[in-house]
Amino acid sequence: MVSETATAELEARAERAESRRGVLVGAPPFAYLILFFALPLVIVVVYSFASRSSTGATILGEWNLDSWLRVFSPQVAEIAWRSFWLATTTTFFCLVFGYPFAYWIATRSPRARALLLVLVMIPFWSNFLVRTYAIRFLMGVEGPVSVISQALGGEPVRVLFTNTAVLVGMIYGYIPFMILPLYAALERMDWGLVEAARDLYAGGWTAFRKITFPLSMPGVVAGSVLVFIPSLGAYVIPAILGGSNTVLLGDYIVSQFLAARNWPFGSALSTAVMIVMLAATIFYFRRGGRTL
Amino acid sequence: MSESTAAGRWSDRMLGANGWLVYLFLYVPIFVLIVFSFNDNQRVAVWTEFSFRWYGEMLQNDAVLRALRNTLIVAAVATAASTVLGTMAALAMERYRFRGQRGADGLLYLPIIIPDVTMAVMMLLFFAQAINIASHVVRLNFGLGTISLAHIAFNIAYVAVVVRARLAQMEPQLEEAAADLYASRWQTFRRVTLPLIMPGVAGGALLALTLSLDDVVVTSFVSGPGSTTLPVYVFGLVRRGVTPLINAVSVVMLVASIVLVGVSLGLQRRSGKGSILIE
Numbered sequence: 001m002v003s004e005t006a007t008a009e010l011e012a013r014a015e016r017a018e019s020r021r022g023v024l025v026g027a028p029p030f031a032y033l034i035l036f037f038a039l040p041l042v043i044v045v046v047y048s049f050a051s052r053s054s055t056g057a058t059i060l061g062e063w064n065l066d067s068w069l070r071v072f073s074p075q076v077a078e079i080a081w082r083s084f085w086l087a088t089t090t091t092f093f094c095l096v097f098g099y100p101f102a103y104w105i106a107t108r109s110p111r112a113r114a115l116l117l118v119l120v121m122i123p124f125w126s127n128f129l130v131r132t133y134a135i136r137f138l139m140g141v142e143g144p145v146s147v148i149s150q151a152l153g154g155e156p157v158r159v160l161f162t163n164t165a166v167l168v169g170m171i172y173g174y175i176p177f178m179i180l181p182l183y184a185a186l187e188r189m190d191w192g193l194v195e196a197a198r199d200l201y202a203g204g205w206t207a208f209r210k211i212t213f214p215l216s217m218p219g220v221v222a223g224s225v226l227v228f229i230p231s232l233g234a235y236v237i238p239a240i241l242g243g244s245n246t247v248l249l250g251d252y253i254v255s256q257f258l259a260a261r262n263w264p265f266g267s268a269l270s271t272a273v274m275i276v277m278l279a280a281t282i283f284y285f286r287r288g289g290r291t292l
Numbered sequence: 293m294s295e296s297t298a299a300g301r302w303s304d305r306m307l308g309a310n311g312w313l314v315y316l317f318l319y320v321p322i323f324v325l326i327v328f329s330f331n332d333n334q335r336v337a338v339w340t341e342f343s344f345r346w347y348g349e350m351l352q353n354d355a356v357l358r359a360l361r362n363t364l365i366v367a368a369v370a371t372a373a374s375t376v377l378g379t380m381a382a383l384a385m386e387r388y389r390f391r392g393q394r395g396a397d398g399l400l401y402l403p404i405i406i407p408d409v410t411m412a413v414m415m416l417l418f419f420a421q422a423i424n425i426a427s428h429v430v431r432l433n434f435g436l437g438t439i440s441l442a443h444i445a446f447n448i449a450y451v452a453v454v455v456r457a458r459l460a461q462m463e464p465q466l467e468e469a470a471a472d473l474y475a476s477r478w479q480t481f482r483r484v485t486l487p488l489i490m491p492g493v494a495g496g497a498l499l500a501l502t503l504s505l506d507d508v509v510v511t512s513f514v515s516g517p518g519s520t521t522l523p524v525y526v527f528g529l530v531r532r533g534v535t536p537l538i539n540a541v542s543v544v545m546l547v548a549s550i551v552l553v554g555v556s557l558g559l560q561r562r563s564g565k566g567s568i569l570i571e
Contacts (some may be wrong), residue, residue: 022388026396029381029448033399036445040418056353101314104307118557123318125553127506129523130542133530134321137328137336139536147337149347172317204300233407237508240530248407265500266415270410
């Protein structure tokens with residue numbers, strides 16, 4: 001009896017010591033994140049309730065909901081809708097081309113698979129700005145595409161500064177984020193199940209629809225979230241490939257800080273975008289996604 | 293039977309066609325850019341002859357060289373600091389149980405989830421406030437310091453994700469065995485844990501380095517006069533148009549990131565089955 005309580009006491013003490021050590025190991029990184037990440041986050045939320053003087057300076061103290069009311073104005077709704085639509089379209093096209101692509105790689109021989117995968121990794125890790133620039137270079141009025149088209153007797157092609165240009169740039173930039181989780185899901189899959197379905201006289205399409213696709217669903221969800229989230233907040237791609245009438249949420253937020261100097265409104269917009277992203281991510285985790 | 297194999301062959305051919313189409317899409321823009329960076333002509337799209345002219349001009353360009361220097365300083369500082377802090381965060385999460393761990397988990401994932409633009413806004417407002425408050429005591433300004441601090445803030449999370457994946461794969465028995473043989477906590481870490489998670493730590497460091505070298509948005513918000521990094525400098529030029537000088541600078545940045553891919557793939561091969569993606 002006595003020894004039992006003593007053991008329990010010892011165990012509790014060991015647990016407390018363990019917890020203290022854990023706190024010690026975690027203290028430096030989490031202190032850093034609290035100071036340089038959580039605090040800035042709080043500041044942005046606080047700023048969204050501040051007001052703005054006629055010179056553009058932010059007045060802390062005269063708290064109000066003006067910026068938040070503007071977030072729900074028709075002008076913002078139009079920009080948000082355009083961003084949402086573009087992000088959805090980007091995700092759709094990445095999925096349409098990325099799924100068969102990942103399926104194709106996953107069904108090659110192991111050696112071919114390794115090589116084909118490296119060829120996806122290279123653009124995935126390559127400098128994003130440079131890749132976007134390459135698209136701009138290709139699409140410009142003086143660019144190779146236009147020059148070739150003119151040489152063939154066609155019209156000068158002008159895609160740059162349109163929504164189409166931004167869409168192509170986004171697909172180009174984010175398709176590796178779709179392919180890699182899809183590939184991971186398909187590669188992990190138990191292909192014996194597909195064989196079993198075929199043995200039971202399921203056609204190729206039926207086997208795919210009833211077995212392969214449902215089993216690869218975690219990859220579909222992961223890839224879609226990984227493409228949708230950065231597409232929705234994209235700034236660099238629309239800034240380089242888009243025009244003045246293709247304003248998206250990303251550039252709209254930036255312009256509040258650089259050109260318009262309306263920090264409270266910009267803060268409210270940032271907070272709103274962040275909330276949407278959080279909701280999307282929680283949805284992703286609920287659907288069984290584990291990796292980020 | 294023959295009908296189904298014919299259909300199978302047809303769908304296989306379609307898959308292959310789609311595959312090569314996606315590869316073309318991914319690589320043609322990069323190849324065209326590389327080829328045209330060796331074009332002598334001032335007008336970017338008119339091919340005259342092969343030359344290293346723009347690479348030469350790049351090396352003569354003070355603004356480019358200063359930006360390159362700034363980029364390397366920030367990347368080195370941010371990578372080193374975030375690798376150490378990120379690894380500590382990963383260890384705390386995977387090897388210890390402490391109060392507030394779920395909150396810590398959220399804090400560790402948030403920087404990955406929120407978009408660049410929001411992160412940039414957060415850093416701008418924070419440093420503006422901090423500099424303002426500090427101005428009563430000391431004169432601080434936006435510059436390489438603020439850029440490095442901001443980069444560390446978003447890199448910690450990425451390093452932690454990679455290292456945690458490695459720690460989760462590791463068998464805890466090895467650490468327990470070391471403890472049974474009277475190794476101290478620190479000895480166990482130095483001799484057993486660290487060597488085993490090293491591929492993860494290296495992978496995290498490479499990811500941090502890549503993110504640091506690539507970042508445009510956050511950096512442009514927290515940089516001061518004279519502290520422009522190469523991506524921010526190039527971004528500014530690109531918005532105004534395409535020039536042969538940017539082509540050359542871009543190709544150099546591209547080659548740098550491809551070298552990093554090579555290094556990370558080499559690391560993975562040495563460590564056997566590693567994380568292919570960042571997870």
